[in-house]
Amino acid sequence: MKPRNLINITDFTPKDIEAILSLAEKIIKSPEDFSHSCDGKILGTLFFEPSTRTRLSFESAMNRLGGSVIGISESGSSSTTKGESLGDTIHTVSHYTDIIAMRHPLEGSATLASQHAEVPLINAGDGGHQHPTQTLTDLLTIHQTKHDLDNHVIGLCGDLKFGRTVHSLITAMSAYPNNRFILISPEELQVPDYVKHFLDSKNIAYEEVERIEEVIDRLDILYMTRVQRERFFNEADYVRLKDSYILDNEKLKNAKEDLAILHPLPRVNEIQPEVDDDPRAVYFDQVGYGVIVRMSLILSLLGMGEL
Template identity: 50%
Template sequence: MEASYQHLIDLNDYPVSWWNQIVALGADIKEHPQRYTHACVGKVMATLFYEPSTRTQMSFQAAMIRLGGSIIGFDNPATSSVSKGESLKDTTKIVSNYADILIIRHPMAGAAKAAALTTDCPVINAGDGGHLHPTQTLTDLLTLRVEKGRLDGLTVGLCGDLLNGRTVHSLCKALSCYKNNHFVLISTPELRLPFYVKDIIKANGGTFTEVSSLDQVIGSLDVLYMTRIQQERFTSEEAYLAQKDTYVLDAKKMSRARPDMIVLHPLPRVDEITVEVDQDPRAMYFKQAHYGMYVRMALIMTMLENQNPSRLLKGKVHKGVCCKNPSCITQQEHYLPKSFRGEGTTLECEYCDERLLLEH
């Protein structure tokens, strides 16, 4: 389905050259913000947050304001018309006539794509459940570009819950598209990176090693990307108590890191980085959040220029076939065309990207 507008639903809908263009524009805005203060004058952005995410929402709002545009939106579906049973389609269609661009956050996979099928303006996916969060990945790329000066030839440690971390999967997929990046995957055996992500790294020409101790490898890293391991992910309370400190970054561990290593974190952090590390000049996670605003400015500008209408659905509807993923937006919004990529007995839902095995 050919849309009339350019959307950002999934980073993989765009080539690496486009990512570079967004990152380069973000870096220029960061250097020369005053050149962009009128870039979106007269434009209205609506932030439709079907689940709260204060920081992401404020980041988008500040971005639009700093481009000279204005904002409307909601952040509390319980007090909105949504609670009266209105469909995602109707709400987003209507608001797309009030606004020039929609920012959508939703707890279900594929929601932003589903909305983009019928809106009358561009859509940016600000997170669709555990599925995609492309502006976080672009934020990470801009931070590396500015703070390390390059996106290739990096040794990147990823520490924490690598099994469930959407942010980590997306970053691995993206960074492995650049040359000579090596990933050091630091987690418990149970929380290792999924095989399909490792397959993508290999297919893109990247390399990786897997270890279970941060201390052991921190000295070799250019970048350390921390994420949280929730206590309930450990196999037992004993396992948690025995291992938790292994995955907490503190001043002592930092003392073994290179002087030019940088520490990233998608935030919010809880206790996986101790507060003392905040004062270390290598701690880059607050700056990273700041860069998120610049990359969103670059995206909003680019989407509003609308030069490349997005192709949203490329597969086809198979009679009687429905996605079985309970978190897929097609489970809730029944009017959506149930479109799948692929042929034969393995199909892939075009909303949530889950595979479906057909029995014949």
């Protein structure tokens, strides 16, 4: 039997996700019940592309479960520089570890890697493609903050064209009844057509607007994203657009009292620091939920969850 992996958030059925979130809630309630669950287990963190935040979140999760972590955090120190194939590297690391979290700059690399892994493999980001543990983090944050995953008006703001977390969140939240999406972006950075086709095919309501102010009063959830310099084709476009979608206290005046403001972080200036003290800002709580949901995922893939 091949081990279970998480490559793409769509690998998980809504029932799978429910199991992950349900176990996460148990961990939140009694973390001490899980502090030795992974005693003697080893997580391998293979980061062929740097991502401090994601790597530390996985490491924290495994340590909180009593397990240990080994890994690489830069491609330069890997055997792949000696001409080894990614498959061989993964096959080898399978013998050192009980579960692997891999980040790699090439799209599709996680799928390839999972074919050579002899332990469960988690995709911690492959190129612009997929980053499913961020989506699980977002779902847990929404669930903990709003108490359910349905009947929400969800605003997504910023770079909706290249932001993989946005696409995954739309897909994931579309599985729950009566969610509606408001897509807030400059024309140049609208969601790709395949996302719109997906929403149309499911008969899910969405609208596209250009300014936060137009819609802020209707939102239950506002998911801000960073305008990533590295996604732009030229510097001039980046400079022109990067400050267009900045959230501040002024823009929040007309927002609902129970709005939840999320952000995958890191941010540059798309949310002003003054917003941090607003009780509706949950993006730093989101960081903590990211650790919890990875604990739940590790347990589940190792067969100690409810998956």
